[in-house]
Amino acid sequence: MSDHQDAPVTPVEAYEPPYYVAVFTSVRTENETGYAETSARMEELVKDVPGFLGMDHAKTPGGLSITVGYFRDADALTRWRSDAEHHAAQQRGRAEWYESYTLHVAKVERSHAFTRGEASPAPSAG
Template sequence: MSDQADAPVTPVEAFEPPYYVAVFTSLRTQDQNGYSETATRMEELVKEVPGYLGMDEAHTPGGLSITVGYFRDADALAQWRSNAEHRVAQKRGQADWYERYSLHVAKVERSQGFVRARNPAAG
């Protein structure tokens, strides 16, 4: 959720299904006053939800942002959705920060990952 250009780029690992994903795709307005601070707070807050597994983010040069939140079960996702501070941030986003957005929630039934082995000789 935050704009952390120096953060390492690593996708969230593949988890044992089933689990849930919330895919939030957005285009922001020009007025971003207070957005960064709120995004940082939301990152802190979601980590307190039992069953929160992680988050992936991507941003295009044209301004499209995609955030994927991973949750162990529907209860964890519901707890995040109904969090009072999160609800206030959602309202502020609709009023000020987002030109448009979409939210897709899905149950993951298959998941896999890949990590290239490091070549010890390469350093």
């Protein structure tokens, strides 16, 4: 996904479980053609998926990128996976932008958060 150099650095909040995460870990090729525009479009598009909760991004100095998408339920994740424009971006990613990637999908059973200055962690199940 896109770089967020100007955005405040805060993680997606802890939601009441259960919910789902899609963890996309990738190493990119040197080809940058169209990547930033497509990434920005995917971020815009996923926000319209009912049940989309948010997204976190991280990138190591060595080039490993991690994007975690949070979804209220399996149906929301399926809607995103099935989106025609997202599917086209996936195909282009395999053809041009990714040296390798993994996708892990998991059901979150426990979740909590901490923010300095708050009295206690946000409640969670489990």
